[in-house]
Amino acid sequence: MKAFGIGCLWFGSKCIENEGDVERFDPEEHLAAIQKSLEAIPNLSDLKIDRPENLSIAVSFEAADDDDEIFPVIPNVQIKFKLYLPKRIQDQIFKYRESLTDSEHFEVLIKYGYRAAVAFISYSASVPPTSPADCVVVVRKYLEQQVNKNNKTVDFRTLGPSPFHVDFLFEAAHDGESIDRFRFVDSSRPGTGYGDITVEYNRDRFSSIDAAWVAFTNEMNEQIENYYVAxxxxxxxxxxxxxxxxxxxxxxxxxxxxxxxxxxxxxxxxxxxxxxxxxxxxxxxxxxxxxxxxxxxxxxxxxxxxxxxxxxxxxxxxxxxxxxxxxxxxxxxxxxxEERHLKKLEGGVVLVAGVLGGAVGAIVTLFLGR
Known part of the structure; x- marks a missing residue:
């Protein structure tokens, strides 16, 4: 089986400070900068960036924090790599508790749609891990440390909730004939924090769990992207x-x-x-x-x-x-x-008019008296 977590992780550009910079943004240079940044990360391997022949920018993606930075989304780009994170590093990342991924080897898949980027972070498991969603946290924070450190061009960012608040498992269904391709089995308990969902696939429709995983991420990507747009x-x-x-x-x-x-x-x-x-x-x-x-x-x-x-x-x-x-x-x-202010304003005008009228009358009387 696979354990996995989901988040919204992407690579922004520090060269973009306003909307005018988006027009001068070069997707080719940006992808090259991403590749260079990832290749410099310790413990990262098997990096592969799949991209369409013609690159474009679909939308200027705004982050969820207070700095109102603008980030480009390059549609149909897919970034894959493996990351080795020893338990010691994972526990340092969490600081106040230990990591509950029960693994040190992670596969990262970031798929860019037209409105947002979706990250699937997975790993192999022989038994259900304690908290698969923790893998999103450790990978996210490790990449933030490594990519954003002394980097003048690429900015690794996140839109919360990342992780999506569910611990996911992915495995073959025992009764494959009763499902078409995939089904969600929700075993969450109310009031216990993150949900627990097992994604089951029809083993008769796929040659391997890896083939099923590729099909699942392709089918679900747009639904998850829409969630992060929401x-x-x-x-x-x-x-x-x-x-x-x-x-x-x-x-x-x-x-x-x-x-x-x-x-x-x-x-x-x-x-x-x-x-x-x-x-x-x-x-x-x-x-x-x-x-x-x-x-x-x-x-x-x-x-x-x-x-x-x-x-x-x-x-x-x-x-x-x-x-x-x-x-x-x-x-x-x-x-x-507004009505109250207008009434006060009208009252003030009447008062001022009365005072001015009285003053003018007194002046005229005084003048005529002479």
Whole structure:
């Protein structure tokens, strides 16, 4: 059997700092730089980079962290290699606990689609390991250390969750006639952390476990890629949600403060803060519409598969975040703030007009009295 974990790992370029640099990006030079970086890594062997004849950039992939870096995705590129990581190194990577992969030899396969890159990290096992997903952690962190160390061109990056929160096994089904090619057997227990899923293949359809593995990674790659696109959509909505919360808290603080200074602050600052809140709400709504449209496209193209854990997680990631931000209710709060400010503004105008009218009347009376 094989044990494996899944993640979103890819090689970015440190030469890209803004969208203008993407247009000048050379995929040939980037792949050459990736190869050079990997060949310099100790314990890495059997490196192979499969690529189409004509290279292109499909999309500028944005990372999930705060630096807003842009990373190119080069479609249909496949990077394969083997990595030997002694138990001692694995335990150093985890720091606070030991590694539970039960192996020191890993096979890494990174497949670039059109929107994201998917990594399958696997190894042979005679019995089910304690935690196959740990292999993603040790490989990811080791490559981060090795690739990003003193490298001026290539940047190894990750989009979480990496690992995908499931410990996977891959083996032949005992009742092969009852399945077509592959099936998922979910033995997860609620409340125990990562899920446990065994992928069974029909031994009559494949000459070996390696042949079945190649077919499985090819078939599942797009589903997993869509899951990580859904993660990007969720992250975009989540970022807007945090901004909305910050602006809303700032507005509430303005309303709760008392005194003359607070009154003047409300009068002058409330409009701009309300505008910022509205902009964040509109951005969130835009990202929610993008998420919903993406999900509809997946359904239309038949990429939401019944019984697939990747499809189930894709739907869940988008649904959970889209339901979290009550745009309509917060919009009502914004409307109330604006109405309140307009009333204060109208009252201020009337007061100023009254004061000015009285002053003008007094001046005219004084002038006529002379």
């Amino acid at each position: 993660v990007q959509c969720r992250n975009a909505v989540m970022s807007c949600t945090y901004e909305v919360e910050e602006h809303l808290n700032s507005l509430l603080k303005l309303q709760m403060d008392s005194g003359l200074v607070a009154f003047l602050s409300r009068f002058w600052k409330a409009p701009s803060k309300t505008r910022d809140l509205m902009i964040s709400l509109l951005e969130a709504e835009r990202h929610k519409l993008t998420s919903t449209r993406f999900l509809d496209e997946c359904r239309r193209d038949g990429l939401i598969k019944e019984g697939s854990p990747f499809s189930a997680h894709t739907v869940r990631r988008i649904a959970e975040q889209n339901d979290r931000l009550p745009v309509g209710q917060i919009g009502e709060v914004v409307r109330l703030f």
